[in-house]
Structures are given as C-alpha cells and as structure tokens.
Amino acid sequence: MKLVIALIVLVLGSLLFHVLSPWWFTPLASNWDTVDTTIDITLYITGVVFVAVNLFMAYAVYRYRHRPAQKAHYEPENKRLETWLTAITAVGVAAMLAPGLVVWADFTQVPEGADEIEVLGEQWQWSYRFPGEDGKLGEVATRYVAPDNPFGMSPGDPAGADDILVRSNELHLPVDRPVKMLLRSKDVLHDFAVPQFRVKMDMLPGSVTYAWFTPTRTGSFDVLCMELCGIAHYAMRGRVIVDTEEDFKAWLGGQTTWAEQRARPAADPAAGERQYATCVACHGPEGRGNLQMNAPAIAGMEAWYLERQLRYYRQGVRGAHEGDTFGAQMAAMAGTIASDSALRNLAAYVASLPAADSEPTLDGDPRRGAGHFNTCGACHGARGQGNHALQAPRLAGQQDWYLKRQLKYFREGIRGAHQADNYGHQMTMMARTLQNEQSIDDLLSYVNTL
Amino acid sequence: MQHTALADQTLELHDPRSFVTKYIWSQDHKVIAIQYGLTAVFVGLVALALSALMRLQLGFPDTFDFITPGAYLQFVTMHGMIMVIYLLTALLLGGFGNYLIPLMVGARDMVFPYMNMLSFWVYLLSVLILLASFFVPGGPTGAGWTLYPPQAILEGTPGVDWGIVLMLVSLAVFIVAFTMGGLNYVTTVLQARTRGMTLMRMPLTIWGIFTATILGLLAFPALLVSAIMMLLDKLAGTSFFMPALVSLGESLEYTGGSPVLFQHLFWFFGHPEVYIVALPAFGMVSDVLACHARKNIFGYRMMVWAIVFIGALSFVVWAHHMYVSGMHPAFGFFFATTTLIIAVPTAIKVYNWVLTLWRGNIHLRVPMLFAIGFIFTFVHGGLTGLFLGNVTIDLPLSDTYFVVAHFHMVMGVSPIMVLFAAIYHWYPLMTGRMLNEGLGKAHFWLTFLGTYAIYLPMHYLGFLGVPRRYFAISGTEFIPESAMSLNASITVSALIVGASQLLFLVNVFWSLRHGERAPRNPWGATSLEWQTPDVPPHHGNWGPQLPAVYRWAYDYSVPGADQDFIPQNHPVSDDERSNAPGGPA
C-alpha cells in the first residue's frame, strides 16, 4: 500500500517538479527553435508514457495485492495485446525520431553565404580568427605553432596575411547573420558550446569540425568547453557578444591582422632603461622589489607578461578595484607611459634585468603545498618556470608575500574579475581551490623551494 | 539446436579437501560466485566513497581544501570505471552468472571449473592493479572513464605518468578474466543443460546472462584493441590515436593519428557494455517479478526475442555516444534511427513486466519492492534515453548533467535495484538464512526515494545546460544561484543514500549468523535452483541424479493445480495435460 502511494506521489511529484522547476532551457538566442520544438515533442510523448505506465503499475499493485484466497490469472501471452503495444510504441518512436532527423538534416546543411569564423581551442583558452578582407582563411599547421605564432599561421600563404587574429576569450558576432564556426584544436579534444545557441560540436586536434547557427538577439553569452580537456577544463570559459552590425564592425576594426602583428618592430631595451627611472623608487634599481613599499620583484619577468599587466593597469582592467590600493598606485604610474611602443621597450628592459631569488617570509608546510601545486603546475610549469604558450608567468623566485596577496585578490575578485582580463577569471577559479590561509602558506612555501 | 546433456557421471568434480581448496582455490561455481561478488562489492564501496567526495565538491564548492580540480577528475574517472566494469559487470556476470547458471540449468558446475577459478583470480589481479593506481606517484588517471585520447596520455591530466598505464593494463587483465569466465557461461548454457531443459524452458535470468555474455565476449575485444594501441601511443610513441599537436606549448613527436578512431572503438565496446549490464538485470528482475506476483511472466517468448534483438542491435548503435564528436554528421541519421528502434523491444519488456503484475497475486516482500522500484527507475531512465538517442536533441543536451542523470538512472540505479532484488531473493539460497525484512524495507525506501531525489533534479540542471565533469560551475551568467542550492540538496540526498547502504551491509553480515533459518523454497519458486536436495546447495549441486525438467520456469498459479507453483522438475500429470489452457491437449 505504501508502495502504491509512493508511486503515485512520485509520478505527481515529478510532474509538479517539472512545472515548477525554475531550471529550464536558457532563453533561445539563435535560429534553432526547431531543436526546442523537437525536445517538446519528445517531452510530451515520453511524459505521457511515464505517467501512464507508472500509474497503471501502481493500480495493478493495489488491485492485485496479495489477499487470502486470491489466485493469479494464468496467461502465458496475449498476441493481440502485444502486437498492439508494439505498434503503438513504434508509432510513438517514429513521431519522436522524424522531427529529429529533419532538424539534423538542417544542421548538416550550412546555408550558403554563412560567414566563416574559426574557433581555436587549446588548454585552456579560446581564440578566434576572421578571414579578413579576402574572405579566405589562411593555411595553418601545427608545425608552425610558436609563442609568437599561436595560431600556427603558415608563413608562406598570402591568404593568411589579412586574417584577423583575436587572441582573447571574447568573440563578437553580428546579429541575424548565419555563421559557420570552423572548430579547430591545438592539443586535445574540446567542445565549443553556447547554451543559448543550442548547438555544440567537439574540436579535434588534426581536423576541422563545424557547427552553424544564426544569432537572433544581441547580448552576452557564455562559451563553455564541454569535452573534458584536463585539469582546468571547468575554467575554460569564453564569451560571445552578439552585436548589431555597426557595433560588430567597430569591434572588428579594432582587432589586428596577422600581417600587422608580424610587422610590429622589436622592442628596444635601451630605450626602456631610460623610462625605468620612474620605477626605481619603488621597485629598486635592479627591480628586486621592496616589501616596505609593497613593490614586487619584477627583474627577469617575462616581457609578454609585463606588457600585458602594464596594459591592464593603463586600461583600468587591473588596479581599478577599490580593494586594490597598491594596484591603484601602479595604475597611476602606468598611466604615465607615453605610448604602446614605450610600454614594450620598458617591459623588454625589465625582462633583461637578472632575476634573483627572494627571501621566504612565510612559514608553511612545503610538503602539503606540493599537492596544491599540482594544479598550478599544469599552466605555470612543474618547476614554476612559467609557460609563454599558455600565457602563464613564472612563479619560481617571486616573493611569497606578493603572490599571497595576489592569490587573495583573485579569490576575492579584487583582481581578475574585470571582463577584459583574459586570464584573470581562470586564476580566480584556481585561487578558490585554496580554502584557507594555511593552504596558501603551504603552497607558497613549496613555491619558495622551486 | 541440439539439446545435449552431460551424463551424470561424466563430469569430474574437484572435491574440496581442505579449507584452502574449499574457500580459496575453489573450483566450485558457488564459491567463485561469492568471491566475485564480495570483491565487486568491495571495489563498489570504494567507488561509492569517491562519488560522495565528488558530490561534496559539487554541492559545497570552495569548502574542501583537499579536493583539487585534479583530484576531482580522478574521483570522476575511478568512480565511473569501477562502477561500470569492476562492480556491475563483475557482479552481474561473475557473481550472479556464476551462481545461477549451473543451478538454473541443472548442471553440477561450470563445464570448465579450473578456468572458472582462474577467471576470478585474474579478475582480482585486475582489481589490485586498478587500486594500485591510488598509491603511485601522480595517482590514478583523471581522463574520465572514457579515457579519450589525446588528453588521457598528455600532461595537464592527472595520473598521466602511472595512473593511465595501470588503468589500461588493468582493463586488459580484466578482459582476460572476463573472457575465461564468459566462455564458461556460454558453454555451460549450451552444453550442460539437464534433461528436458530446452532453450525455451530456461528462466529469463539465464537468457539475459547468456546473451549478455555473448555481447561481452564480442565487445570486449574492442576495448582490448583500444587499450593496447593507446598503451603503445603512451609508452612507445606510436601515433595510432595521436595527431600532431602542441601540448602546453610543446610540439610533440606524434603525427596524424585519429582521436575519433579511439572513440569508435571505445563505444563499439561501450554501448554493448550497457546491455552487458542491463540484460542480466532484465532477466533476473523478470524472475523475481513472476515469483513474487505468483504469476507467469507475461509474454515469455516476446521477452526472449526482445533480449536477443536488443543484444543484436546493441552492436549498431554505438556512435550515438558521438553525435557531437566531430565524426561525419551523416552518421547521425543512421545511428539515431537504430537507437530509437532499440526503444521498441525495450518498451515491450517494460509492458510485459507491468502486465505480469496485472491480475497477479502480488506479495510485496523486499525483493518485490526492489523489482517494482526497478520498473519505475528504468522507465524513467529509458524515456530520457529517447532524448539523447535522438541526434538533434543531443546537440543541446550532450555533455550536460542530463546525460549524467540519464545514465545513472538507467545504468546505475536500475541495475542496482535489480541487484538488491536479486540479493534479497537469492540470499536464502546462498546462505540458508533469510535477510531481515524490516532492515530490508528501510533500505529499500531510503535507496529508492533517495536516488530519485538525486537524479530527477539532475536532469533539470542538464536542461539548463550545466556541463558535466566540471569541478565548479561558478562564474557563468546563465546558471542561477538556485542551481547551486539544488546541487547542495542533491549532495545531501546522495550522502543519505550512500549511508543507507550500511543498513544493507549490516543486514547481510548480521543475517549470516543470526537471520531466521530459511525454509527450503521460501518464495515458492518454480525454477531449478530452489529444487536442490540441500539448501544451500552442496558441492555438485544435485544428489546422485541430475534433475529432469518437464516444464517451463513459470508455472505459477496453474489452474487446477494444488499449489500456486509447480517446480520445473515436477512431471506433468495426465490431468494437467488434458485441461491445459491454450495447450493442444
């Protein structure tokens, strides 16, 4: 009897849960309303079967529960009934399958004139490439991939020169224009998925896959990697911003082409040395940093990392949060740099200063810290040496008090929360795996040993 | 098809002479079954603990310091692999297959008892290799139970040095164990049935186990092939599955291999594996339902055909796991069609279970509770399969929690409901004691309601688009705060369900000594395993003479009979023959 009630309650409860659930598909933002229709059809058919079968079962259990002197009916089979049930089931299944196949046929047929945009996945970042003025994507190959050529652009293919390379997790798309996303991976499997667009497709190293859709409303949508790709899989996030045609054009105009990126002159450390005079007061003549001034050691830091941080300071991406008082100082200083080339010269000079090991100030357990460092090592290197390809700076040799402060900032969203901080959101997620001060001390004590 | 039967004398029996040969190096199928079962349950508990850790992280993120993103992936991987292979496959076939086949077909033992013993020890070896990966530098692999290359053997994934190698070796060893056991099961069913036990008189349990074993024998080679080739890619630098790639900024030596090839191989094994687990469960639950409803299984022939048809079809649906894998999209049409076709025989099985209850005489004892619980969860899990099998719907739902909820419902909860039904049903036969009814009912209610509280809401996280295998889901715009609370409630349910399994363990061990003594055939079952001269059956199962079979296994509530069941070895009376319903008379 309890079972009968339980079955009925579960059936009704499931229906109620379904009706009341605030968790349902995100509002559609692409042309794939047909996908939603297919789901609705399946939902109704399966819903009816779910209710019918279980309520019938509940009734059978109630009606034919054991009572004294009751005897079961003996009936080996009932051909007619079974044939009918088979036929009805087959009809139901066909009703679900047919729309599915029709929509899938649409999905496999990319409309003519769809814009082709390449998505490049790698552990654990997204980048994008537009074909540029000639409307043709240049040739790429894994063997050309290098820190200064992350897309692996073929140097010999002229079609690649005007390709617009977007080395950022953020992609802009124009509204109401069909796009064919060409999906490519440099290392392992990834999957380009935007819940509001409904479609997704794996990215395979060694080949190019695709998915197409037409964004139908402007807005900002999360891009998620939906194929397990290693430790930071959950932090491989991006964003698609669907713009009006004009906004999109403006954004695209602000991006640089492969030719422009290649043509950039080399930085001049000698010129940077003169600019460094401003920095000496806090960071010291040799860039060794100063705990009293809360200035970190910067000598020997990677030029690309310094450039990025200086730009972030200038653009208000870093140091603009009210909790980051030292960052505000630095932002003010960075604002005095005259031009982008001056910035690059300065970074090149600082990078050329010899790095020195720092004095430990924390007293943690490096053995426990080594366990935590497994996570960090994936990007920053097993020896904390940094990894240009992943845009992960060197940690070994950096002052522990500075790293500790930055970890706290990341945890608390003081650093890295800005939309334009391309790598900050990932560090925020990673810093949140450290639950208390002791763990941070342990970790940094281990970093001190590197 | 010839119905050969072994003469009573020809089977050599390896009589156990000492404790060691009786309980350790035993060649008795019943002892091997228990060995298989205990080992499987033990690793299953390890996997259960891992799932609790995963749920803690998902329900209460930013709380547990020791669960790092890498460790989380290791828990996910080991939980999945252990549950699917080392628990379900081993327990259903190695455990119940071993115990029930000889008894249900009326044989003294498996036809190759020595190989049967080896099968268990090799299985144990594979389990030890697997568990060893928890203790090697870097820990077990965190590549997900699907072990997709290239990521499974590249830096950036936990356990890339040792864990993945041990995993692949362990799988290869497991396949050897399974093959030795599987050869025994099919050969025993084909060759050692007793007199009168025609194929169509076999209980559905045997049909399920038999078909599943054939699937396993033919599907596991695909896993072996992929394991060997991936091992070579990892250890010898070959490029079977490994394309040219840049791993974490470093160009590796690999040349143009194909990661999708691995996926095809993996799922060519992986999909039949679903039925390797499901078919024995289908069979056993049919017998439990018929026995406790005191009614013949409805549509026995249709049930057999459905098992065979599902088994055959299961080899041509594998790529429905790969709709968004980047394989040629045209495959989607074919595999969506075959996949949805398989729903038809599966639905028929469900109808026939429910129709078996109809006009029955239903005793709601613990095994029956679990069996009805199975129908409910299986209906739910089967219907959500219609979503995922349909290629279009897979676009938004693949790799979300909908998938996780679906396969846990259909492949986790449902077979485990059957396993519990089977254990409560056959425990008296195995031990001669009854399990405690009160504890059993408490166990059922907590498990049944608890698992539904876990998995029903999880489907809705999937509809929302929450991705699976994510260590944390914070930092997106589309996932509302309420989804986090839902995750927390799922975790609480999961912990309750996990803890309630202690009731079961206590019951099993306590009843071993203190349970009520079981009568000879406590449920009034017709099938042969309850008709042995001793309960629990002794070595050799039968007395001097093997039983002869005169009827099918479902003569419950036959009109005109004195009792509401007639055992299979009960000769047909003239009376019966003349007034048999539907019979030619």
Added chain:
Amino acid sequence: MSLFRTLREKPWEHEPALAGHPAAAPVDPLGPARIAVRFIMAIVGVLFFLFIITYLSRSQYPDFQSLAGQPWQPFNDTGRLWFNTGLLALSSVGMQGGLWSARRERLNGAVLGISIAVFFAIAFLLAQLDLWLRLQALGFYLSSNPANSYFYLLTAVHGLHLLGGLVVLSNIVFRVWYDGAGASLGGPLGLCTQYWHFLLAVWLVLFALLASPPETLNALAAMCGF
C-alpha cells in the same frame, strides 16, 4: 533455421515427447571444448577484425607510409614474408598429419606430426622475430610511421596467439603422455588443428594487408566507407 524454430516454441505447452520421457541425447565429451574453441576463434576473429578496420581507417591519413608499393619499401619484395608463411603452412600441415594419424590411433605418426607442427611453429615465430630485427636495422622503427606500428603490433598479437596455441598443445600432449591414452588424442588434437588453420588464415589476411601497396589499401578503405 532451427534457431528460429527453437525461439518460436511455446514452452508452456506440454509436448508429450519431451515431457513424459526426458531423453538424454548422446553425450559428446568434447562438446564443451568444441563450443569453447569456436567462441575463442570468434573472439580472436573479432579482435583481428577490429585491428584491421582501424588499420584501414588509419591508412587514409596523410602521414601513413605503406610498407609496400615503392621499391625502397621493405615489403615491396615479399620473399621473406612468403618464406615465413611457408613455415606456418608447414606447421599446419604437420598438425593435419598428426591428426590424421591420431584418428587412426597411430601414436607414432601423431607424435611425428605434432613435432613437425611445433618445430615449424617455433621456426615461424623466430623468423618473424628475425623480420622485426631486419626492419629495425633498415630504420623502420615502431613509432616512426603508423604502418610500421601496425606491422609490429599485428605480428606481435598474432605471434602471441600462436604461442598460446603451443601452450595448450603441449598441455594436451603431456596429458595424453601421462595418462597413456593415445586413443583419446584425436578429439583435442582436432580442435587444436582447427585453431592452427584459423591462425594460418589470420596470418594470410594480415600478410595481404601489410604487403598491400597504398592503392589497394585506399580501395579497401573506400569500400569500408572511410
């Protein structure tokens, strides 16, 4: 189709013949072993089938350099392979001869046949090993090309199955030796012989594939839809 007839039986109907007098069919002591060997051959067949399917699929990727088809490729001249094939074929012939004698209860002939089979089987394995060493010496290493990888892999897996066969064969021979029951040799030896011929057939397929020029592989792969 007796299987279909079986599946259509209505087991709840009491057939007088079966029900009243359960007749034991004649007992075949080798029945289980026969079934098991058939299953083993099916399983091994599936194993090689899957290897071959992946081989054909993999052969369509640009980095795949078939081992035959060009003068500098090692299997352009198939002489060595034919020699090894000959060894394995002689081993099969030995088994068949031994079986022929055993069935006529000529123990000496049987022992001679088995000895020939074992000798040539081991010779085949050694010759395969020698082939490995030659390819290594020519610079065709395991990981330098997927075609090489497949060559080493497939020959190794095939060799292991032959080794397994040798273990079983020796087990049978020793059992017969100790039991002194030469008359019972024929049955198990027959099953072994079946397995031997099966492995020869597998080898011939592997041979054909490994020594195929790219065009043949492309054609085969196209037939499989790759």
